[in-house]
Amino acid sequence: MSKRALISVSDKSNVEEFAKGLVEAGYEVISTGGTLRALINAGIEATAVDEITGFPEIMDGRVKTLHPLIHGGLLGKRSNPDHMRQMEENNITPIDIVAVNLYPFKQTLEKDGVSKEEIIENIDIGGPTMLRSAAKNFEDVAVIVDPSDYEKVLNAVQEDRLDIELLQSLAAKVFRHTANYDAMIASYFLGETGEAFPETYTVTYEKVQDLRYGENPHQQAAFYKNPVIKGNSLATAKQLHGKELSYNNIQDANAALEILAEYKAPAAVAVKHMNPCGIGVSKTLAGAFERAYDADPISIFGGIVACNREIDAATANQLSEIFLEIVIAPAFNEEALEILTRKKNIRLLELELHAGATVTKKLTTVNGGVLIQDSDHGSVSADDLKVATKRQPTQEELENLLFAWKAVKHVKSNAILLAKDNQTIGVGAGQMNRIGSANIAIKQAGEKAKGAVMASDAFFPMPDTVEAAAEAGITAIIQPGGSKRDQDSIDVCDQHGITMVYTNMRHFKH
Template sequence: MKKRALISVSDKQKIVEFAQGLVELDYEIVSTGGTLKALQNASVPAISIDQVTGFPEIMDGRLKTLHPKVHGGLLGRRSNPDHLQQMEANEIEPIDVVVVNLYPFKQTLVSEGVTKEEIIENIDIGGPTMLRSAAKNFDDVLVVVDPEDYTPVLEGIKDASISLEFRQKLAAKVFRHTANYDAIIANYFLTQTGEKFPETYTVTYEKVQSLRYGENPHQVAAFYKNPIQNGMSLATAKQLHGKELSYNNIQDANAAVEILTEYDLPAAVAVKHMNPCGIGMAESIAEAFQLAFDADPISIFGGIVALNREVDAQTAEKLSEIFLEIVIAPSFSEKALEILTQKKNIRLLTMEMAQKDESFKLTTVDGGVLIQNKDIGSVDVGSVEVVTDRAPTEEELQNLLFAWKAVKHVKSNAIVLAKDNQTIGVGAGQMNRVGAARIAIEQAGDKALGSVLASDAFFPMPDTVEEAIKVGVTAIIQPGGSKRDQDSIDVCNEHGIAMVYTGMRHFKH
């Protein structure tokens, strides 16, 4: 008796050649719908599924493979005499190879102008069921879901070299494939129902690349992407020049881009170890980068720079003067590329600098995961509360808002000093707030005179304010909310310092 292969695919790349190879190996091909037509049009002998089931495809193709003669042929164990007897009694022929990939739900979901009805119709039912049946019985059924496996499967059948280990690997790929498919569907329905934290939370990611190593050379790592990506993402960025990104490159680059989205005017952000070491905003991107560089010309060495305007020749000349790991921008002029590609090791990436989406952020802990929506909170001129006798001047207020956007992205405890749309001192990741302030003040040096200060959380006591006053800070922005708020207000009033509350904290751990 000929062996039988069931083929039903949405992705038809290489399928004609694969089916023809099976025919040459004396397999009978059973197929459905569009796949059957594609095979017949290519003169590959194939029979329709209803010739096997004795039941027509109905309901616009919704029902065609959910039949005992299909699933009995997949699930029947060849080593089990009872199964074989039942198969014979019910005229069920074994199916030895299953080649299925599923309705293009993901591709439909992201298509422009698609209707809800079209999305629902692209939820595959029969395909995942056949795959799961075949994968469960991998001892007896070769199940193929990935076109990349067509050639090794044909070669293995021809050479009689297919091992149990290979069969199990194909089955494992099937269950990953169906899990990914179902997770995308589940998350689509979450968006439709508005549920934020359901009783189970299913996520799926698709591999972008293996990485040379992780955070340190003794760690292994890989980069995965969200299959339904909304907004900007390094996973979809285009690399124009340089070697592959590393684990730390990706982390730092993501931090730089997240900061950059806070600013509408031409802005440049320099990042080291996921903290901004310099942020500048100006009328031109070249001026913005110069401000970011001048903010901390030592720490920027070996850092990552993100810019929210096209990199022109003038900016490229400045960038080329120092060692940078990565430069990210919406685009590079032809002359800028000519300049920067002279540096062998620099990575150049382009990506859309879109506004942040409201998706969720996942942080793993041992044995679990924390889930929260991204911190997209912001304040503006009209939403801050003046709590001191003196209100900030218009210039101070603009610098306060600039600093507030920056401190949001600095590891807590965080303090940022800024002046003239430039960070001049950053204190990050300290165990107490006054310690962070002292680091920022030391970095600012003489520039601290006339600057403003931003704090990511309230002052538990007035010591941070007192340190700022000593060096000439003139205005402060902080969330407020401490039991001892009045102590800080009193110190500000005593020295003529303006202070505003945001009512919003920006802890970043």
């Protein structure tokens, strides 16, 4: 008795060659809808599923393979005499190979102007059901969900070596695939219902590439992407030049993109170890990068630079003068590419930047679980600020305070950042106490601290940071406020003529 293969695919890549090979190997091919038409048009003998079941496709194709003659053929265990008896009694023919891939749900979600009705109609029911049935019975059924596996399976069929290792690996891929598919559907409905933190939280990612190693050479690593990418993602970047990205490169580059999203004017961000070492805003990109570089010309060495405008020759000449791991921009003009590609190893990434677009949830793994929180999209405008001191900020101070507040949000806590003239001049990050971060930022700024502004990601528990600011010549401070000892800090500010404004918003970043 000939063996039977069921083929029903949305992605018809190489399906005709696969079906032809199966027919030549003595398989009877049964199929549905568009796949059946494609096979017949290619001159491949195939039988419609409804001829097998004796029941027509109904409800616009919603019901076509959900039938005992199909699923009995998939689930019946060949080694179980009782199963085989029941199959014979019910005229169920075993199905030995299943090639199915699913309605393009992800592609449908990504379409502009797609309707809810179209999204719902692209939730596949029969396909996942057949895949799961076949994968459950993998000892007897070869199940293929990925067209790239056709050749492997066909070779095994032709050489009579469909062994258990291959069958089980194909089944494992199926369950990963259907889990991924269902996770995307669950995510879609989560957005529709507006539930922030449901009773279970299912996420799925698709591999972009294996990485040479993780944070350190003894750690293995890979880069995965969200199947439906929203926001400014490195997974969509086009690499124009340079070596493959490393784990640490990706971490730092992502941090740079998150900072860059804060600024609308021409801006350049330099990042080292996921902290900004320099941020500059100016009327031109070259001017912005010059400020970012001058902010910390030591730390930028070996760092990552992200820009929110096309890289021109003037900016490229500046970039080429120092060692950088990566440069990210929405575009590079021809002259800039000619200049920068002279450096063999610099990685140039072209990435279309969407203003304000970013992920909505942050996930952090802990032993045995995961922490999930909203992304920190908090921002303030001049109207949101409360002046806590006697002196009001000048317009120039106000502009620099808001610039600094956008920047300090992206510095690891405890965070203190100094700024002047739309340029960071000192960054204190990740210290165990706030005055420690302040001392680092002030020392880095040096004489530039005179007349500068200070931003703190959280309130001052005591006035020592304000006292250090006064001694350095800082004239304005922005911080959340809310400490029991706020008045102590206000008094020091008033004593030294410093203006201090409250945001009523904290920006811890651990």
